[in-house]
Amino acid sequence: MPIPEAVSALSSLLGQRLSLSKPDLEAHGRSEAYHPPTPPDAVAYPETTEEVQALMRICAQHGCPVVGWGAGTSLEGHALATQGGVMVDFARMDRLLEVRPEDMDCTVQPGLTREGLNTELRTTGLFFPVDPGANASLGGMAMTRASGTTTVRYGTMRDNVLGLEAVLADGRVIRTGGRARKSAAGYDLTGLFVGSEGTLGLVTELTLRLHGQPEAISAAICGFPGIGAAVDTVIETIQMGLPVARIEFVDALTCAIFNRQSGGDFPETPHLLVEFHGSETGVAETAERFGAIAADHGGSDFRWSDRPEDRTRLWTMRHNAAWSIVAAHPGRRMWVTDVCVPISRLAEAVEATQADLARSDVPGPILGHVGDGNYHVVLMIDPEDPSERAEAEALAHRMVERALALGGTATGEHGVGLGKRGYMAAEHGDGWDVMGQIKQALDPHNLLNPGKLVPDRN
């Protein structure tokens, strides 16, 4: 039996750091998502690249599946060991290895979380901007090509991972990219690994791009008569080149829930929340220009602030959105899904999704990183009710089909995992087979996160 033999050999390698305890296996068999639990056969806690390499070689020798684990915050079941095997938890590889302020970059181990990194960077004048909401591990964020509220200004993980170290399926260790800000020297292996969801290698080190903490930040919130008006405001803001750092959409339902749960007094209409980073005069000018654009599109109830404490209060609705939604639906669980469309089709996509939700019994507030054309529906289902699960699945399915028909993608930032794999053929055509050929070339025995992302082998 390949898996028991690998587990036994790994036990000799890692001692107590190979866990077979039932609670540990169960904790690594759950996800934030709606997928059934699938505990792995063992959980390994390596401390060095050399240990990851030795572990990989043992698993390769025995044909045992290997799945990486960061903070367990992914939303599509990416890290579930659906074919059993060894879960590699990077919790003990969580150090900030080096910060180079002059180059505005740093090197980290994959288990460090984004909040952990930013805490360590606090005194440097620098910060790491990618913010998916959860306090995810940086390795996990790289593997899912995470993004979030600041992407419109600072980019996704694709833009902020400069290089990485990875252990391949055959135990080779490669270093991709580097510390030069750009390179034309060969295939972009860094870009290939970012977003590969653990199917090409185990990432053991990341070099990340950092950004200067802005001198001034101002924030604003504004209500709109409809989704179209809000989206047109976004389009015009971006076309004018206004340097927005965040531009977020919340729908009328989210406002209503927030008012009810937290005593807010927002008009129950679609809202945009924006944040500007820059110099004092720069952010003041940008806020004024944004205000004029919003007013042209019927924006009202405009509130803005450049003081940190007011900013935080202003954004409370967004920050607490998920919590408010959960609290408003006792006994229900979140089934979150995301798509991304060309921004010119965003209003149409969101409106069609809302109309679809209006015909359903499953509540589904909509939130979006609208500067990117990316939006989420937070479906609140009774997990014990198979008909609600089926209904959520059907709603999510139609949302994806609609996004693809509008020239968009099945997932803007949550990734493929188990939830979106069924759409890969429709989205990529023969390109999906090309992904499978690359996987086959680098992992011919299908050891790394098998059953995910690429087509099944014949």
Add this chain to the structure above:
Amino acid sequence: MPIPEAVSALSSLLGQRLSLSKPDLEAHGRSEAYHPPTPPDAVAYPETTEEVQALMRICAQHGCPVVGWGAGTSLEGHALATQGGVMVDFARMDRLLEVRPEDMDCTVQPGLTREGLNTELRTTGLFFPVDPGANASLGGMAMTRASGTTTVRYGTMRDNVLGLEAVLADGRVIRTGGRARKSAAGYDLTGLFVGSEGTLGLVTELTLRLHGQPEAISAAICGFPGIGAAVDTVIETIQMGLPVARIEFVDALTCAIFNRQSGGDFPETPHLLVEFHGSETGVAETAERFGAIAADHGGSDFRWSDRPEDRTRLWTMRHNAAWSIVAAHPGRRMWVTDVCVPISRLAEAVEATQADLARSDVPGPILGHVGDGNYHVVLMIDPEDPSERAEAEALAHRMVERALALGGTATGEHGVGLGKRGYMAAEHGDGWDVMGQIKQALDPHNLLNPGKLVPDRN
């Protein structure tokens, strides 16, 4: 014989658009670089994706090499058919297919040049920012992962190609990426193809990100007592988050040549040339702040302007640099090479290169996109003198070795081609073999631009 058979079949497919004329073959056997001419066996001028696909299938059937050709401006011999075969010239696939102003993107055929695109975009308020100097084709720019003067603000081709269509070695046509601004749906095939130098497929269509034409532009030029002072000014400018659109370095020798050739009156010291894009008040504030940083580092002879005609004059030295250098060295030819290092090591790298040049008889002015840590040496050699060729090769070699030792890359933007292939193993280690495995998986018979970028097959 595989090549004659393929040529004969292609002749039936393309008629007059398969050229065997000697001048045509010779024109497609030269490069801007210092490599010996190697004419292909035929030049094909397809007009549609379907023709490229049919062409590729014929070449696959006969085992005939296929090399893509854009504007012939690459600098490392990327497009030379060193193993013979068919050159695919995209001159007849040069249309702007669609512009979508609301989404700030467009779709083009690969033969369209960047200047051609920007001329067509003139009335839209949008522009395509990547500027490598030459009026390169957009397909060629994608294939070499081109960048240039505006990269510090707008990124390289990696950042500005949203998706592409490519014909693979077996004749399949794939579409990668798409029009959504971000996606987490699988391997980043777009990023894999950008910079692949024609070794993975023939690109037949590109979707490009566009940017709003800035409301205001201001430009400045400033002399410095030494390279260190100039580079420290760059580092501080970027750390402060000043939104520079271009920040270029020219060395004292380039200034001297420009003064001599064009009657300039610049102090013969290292200079920085900068450009700021933004609102009227924004660029004025940025220029003032930049001036203060430069002055702190001993910057002097500060000239700036926000009027288009003055800006152009101000930047004449940079725009005419290559021309001035060539004119100053009659009978000699350029041997240009580029490297990129972490910006903290840039002063050290440039100074060591200058010291090396001072010991040599080959003149070599230095220019750089210093915001990226990228610089070029323009070696001026007598092409008939083997000892000068050997000396240029040795100087370029030491420049690359030094860049790699400082944590940089063998090429920041010119690409691998023939000139940098010898450094791929040193730069990437086992990563270079991984590139070879990907190539083998997608082009098992090594038909696409054989002998380039990846390791030779065993």
